[in-house]
Amino acid sequence: MNMKYTPKEITEEVNVTPTHPLVNLGYLAGTVVVSLVAIYAAMGVAVDLVVPRLSRSTEIKIGDSLLPVAQDQFGGNVLADDTRVDYLESLAQPLIREELSDLPITIHLMDTEIANAAIIAGGHVFVTTGLLEESRSENELVFILGHELGHLANRDSLKSLGRSLFLLLGSLALGIGTQNGQSSPLLNTTLDFQSLHYSREQETQADRYGMILTIEQYGHGGYALDFFERHSAHEPSFIPEYVLTHPLSENRIEALELFAAENNWSLTGDLVPLPEGIECPNFDCGNE
Amino acid sequence: MGDLIVVLILLAIGYGFGSYAERQHYKSIREREKATLHVPIMTFGAKQSLPPAKETALFVGSVVVASDYFKTFALALRNLVGGRVLSYESLLDRGRREALLRMKEEAIAWGATELANVRINTSSLSQGGQGMISIEVIAYGTGIR
């Protein structure tokens, strides 16, 4: 070989970017987090745009596909044949106003001690036996049912599904939402009903809706707020889920009293008693 | 939350040990490169007139390097964003230089005065990109004395 070799050292690292690894990671994590937040926010906006435009039939389909998941997560057995369901339906029926007349309202009585009531899209109302045991009057049951119907009228359940709603709509379109009434594992893992919250504003709206229905029913709001009053005494030592996901009972009572005063509604009136044996299956408490 | 803590701990361990090992390795690489600088390694040889020599032999140096948790994590994030994967540049750079040095050191021990027609190959041992990330670098050439 006729070439001369001159040993020379390469002193500068050109193949390695001099950025500090932690700076790099910070930049990457920042970019990813900012993008995710942006996407999350964009989907939130999209929910508000999409929900009011959903047709009734879509709402019913969503409700039906959610029903098994919701029942699973609510806990307790469904008491389908109980005569108390018929009673509750007879209570709810006169409360259905024109805007909900095209929705089938179904009552699901859940056998669990926790006093709770809820509604999901498509007119599925959940009432627990715990709530029935605790109730002192028909007035308060009517108010609670009215409150839930308020959520239904405002499509709050669909809104609170939020970002999962897109997944749900997609799975409905592809026909993978439910199989033979069994909730699919996909939906079960993506929808956690216990973590669904309504905003304070939505609760206030539903409270007012319930109040209006109660006034229409009885002409007064007496005993309607008993449920809150009982729970305001207990808070926060005993917090049933119904109250937990809602604003403080005390504040709600105040807001509703103000609302009633503005409209000159009376908050006193006669108590409509509950039927005998409301706390027992089929109103039958035995001989004791 | 628990998962997040585990990830953070692993990240800290990966960064701590990984960057310490990297600094030590680069220090060693630079020293050894300096010490072996007198023996030229070249990628030509095949089409040149052959150097006059008594003996030749094949020398191979290889190394398998693994990514640390920190680098793997940075890669996973980088996969979302796209662009230059900074954390792997140094990993591959270290692997190549280590493989070259191993080949060279063995050749020097044999008494080589130069290494001709050197080739370097890099291959990933972790197919599919899931699980462990390990890369093999091999350097080989003809030692002449």
Add this chain to the structure above:
Amino acid sequence: MSNPQSRTSYLSANQRMLLTTLEGVPGKEVLEHYGIVQGSTVRAKNVGKDLLAGLKNIVGGELKGYTELLQEARHEATERMVQQAEQLGANAIVNVRFATSSVAQGAAELYVYGTAVKVM
């Protein structure tokens, strides 16, 4: 990092057969050539080494176990190539090239090829 040469040095193979990455053998003349010779072996890493490597993937660095495993495998491939060349009556292999490819999850092929020649 130490230099693990001992078992996997190519010098033993070099004693039986001249191996070079050049197109000829310096100082010698190529009399005739016998075409391509090749050696290959497919190796899988074992579970034990995988576990260790899994731990190593947290802190990074060299996977010595894998380095040695692949070195041995490559050495075996080279031995096979040399055997082929011996059958042909060659005394040198020129233009030797190595290749590694991952053929399946956890298995790699080590491949070496060159041209068998007779030199003097």
